[in-house]
């Protein structure tokens with residue numbers, strides 16, 4: 001499962017940050033998840049809850065997820081549009097000369113110590 005790997009990565013990062021900053025308990029973690037990142041938020045939450053029980057550092061931490069909408073830029077007419085709705089074809093001019101501006105990211109945005 002892809003999401004399990006993602007959450008493992010998040011937990012490892014948190015452990016590193018906690019160690020560097022002498023933090024023993026994390027209060028909350030904010031993740032940004034792009035609309036077309038391929039990551040399923042519900043599965044992230046499931047994996048997180050599983051890790052939470054066996055990881056003292058995050059056992060009381062709150063997980064916050066901020067979705068990032070996918071936006072595509074059209075180089076032909078220089079306008080943006082919703083990626084999920086229109087895909088790779090620009091709805092303004094029909095051009096396929098487009099690229100994704102945002103929406104594929106996955107990142108740890110904020111970590112709060114307790």
Ligand SMILES: [Zn+2]
Nearest residue numbers: 074077090093
């Ligand atoms: Zn266009």
